[in-house]
Amino acid sequence: MAIILRLDRMMADRKISLNELSEKVGVANVNLSKLKNGKVSAIRFSTLEAICKTLNCQPGDILEYKDDE
Amino acid sequence: MEEKKEEVELTSEEKMKKKFGKYRKIMTVIEGFLMVVPIMVIVVAIIVGFAVGMTGTDEENVVDDGIVAESTEEEEELNWKTEILDVLDMKDDLENDEDYQKAPEVLKNLMVISTIIAAIAGYILAIIMVDSLAKIFGEVETKGTPFTEKNIKLLKRVHILSIVLWILQMAGIRENSIGLIFVLVISAMRSIFEYGYKLQKEADETI
Numbered sequence: 001m002a003i004i005l006r007l008d009r010m011m012a013d014r015k016i017s018l019n020e021l022s023e024k025v026g027v028a029n030v031n032l033s034k035l036k037n038g039k040v041s042a043i044r045f046s047t048l049e050a051i052c053k054t055l056n057c058q059p060g061d062i063l064e065y066k067d068d069e
Numbered sequence: 070m071e072e073k074k075e076e077v078e079l080t081s082e083e084k085m086k087k088k089f090g091k092y093r094k095i096m097t098v099i100e101g102f103l104m105v106v107p108i109m110v111i112v113v114a115i116i117v118g119f120a121v122g123m124t125g126t127d128e129e130n131v132v133d134d135g136i137v138a139e140s141t142e143e144e145e146e147l148n149w150k151t152e153i154l155d156v157l158d159m160k161d162d163l164e165n166d167e168d169y170q171k172a173p174e175v176l177k178n179l180m181v182i183s184t185i186i187a188a189i190a191g192y193i194l195a196i197i198m199v200d201s202l203a204k205i206f207g208e209v210e211t212k213g214t215p216f217t218e219k220n221i222k223l224l225k226r227v228h229i230l231s232i233v234l235w236i237l238q239m240a241g242i243r244e245n246s247i248g249l250i251f252v253l254v255i256s257a258m259r260s261i262f263e264y265g266y267k268l269q270k271e272a273d274e275t276i
Contacts, residue, residue, distance in 0.1 A: 035276050040276050041274040041275070043275065043276055
C-alpha cells in the first residue's frame with residue numbers, strides 16, 4: 001500500500017507504550033496494534049484526531065505517502 | 070458523554086443478541102417439529118397398514134365368488150402412482166391436469182416421479198430453511214452481526230436448493246409461480262447479504 005503508518009516511530013519519540021496510548025485514545029489494544037503494523041485499510045478521522053491529540057503531533061507525522069513505482 | 074453513549078450502544082447490542090437468541094430457539098423448536106412429523110406419519114402409517122393387513126382383505130381385488138382377481142400391469146402402475154400422490158394430496162391435480170392426460174406413458178411416469186421428488190425436496194428444503202434461519206440467528210446472537218461468511222454460505226445453500234426445487238416443480242404436475250418468486254427472493258437476499266458482508270468487512274478494518 002502506498003500509505004505507510006509511522007505510529008511506531010511517533011510512539012518511540014514520545015516514549016509512550018501501546019497500552020498507555022490505547023487507554024488515552026480509547027481504542028482497543030488489539031486495534032491499535034493492527035494500526036501500528038499497518039494491517040488496516042482505513043482510519044477514522046476521530047481516531048486520527050485522538051492519536052494526534054495524545055501524541056501532540058500532526059497527521060502527517062503518523063501517515064506517510066510512498067510511491068509504489 | 071462518549072462513555073455514556075458507548076454504554077447505551079452496548080446495551081442495545083446485548084438486547085439485539087437476546088432477541089435473536091429467542092428467534093433461534095423458536096426456529097430450533099420448529100425444526101425439531103418438522104423433523105419429528107414425517108417420522109410420526111411413517112410410524113402411524115406402518116401401524117395402520119399392519120392393522121388393516123391383519124384384519125381384512127383388499128376389497129378392490131375381491132370378486133363376487135370370492136376369488137381374488139389378478140390386477141393387470143397397467144392397473145398396478147396406475148395404483149402406485151395414484152396411491153403415492155394421494156398421500157401427498159395431489160391425486161386431484163393428476164386427474165385434472167391436461168398436459169398429463171395428453172402425455173405419453175414415459176413422460177407421465179417422469180412427471181409423477183418429478184412431482185414426488187419435488188414434494189419430498191420441498192419438505193427437506195423447508196427443514197433446511199428453518200435450520201439455516203436458526204443458524205443465522207445464532208450467528209447474530211454470538212457475533213452481533215448477521216453479515217458473516219458462514220451466513221453467506223448458508224444462503225448460497227438455500228439458493229441452490231430453491232433453484233433445484235423450482236426446476237422440479239416446473240417439470241412436475243403442479244406448476245406454480247411460488248417457486249420462482251421464492252428463488253428471486255432468496256437470490257435478492259443473497260446479494261444483500263454479500264453486500265452487507267463486504268460493508269461489514271470494511272467497517273471492521275476501519276479503526
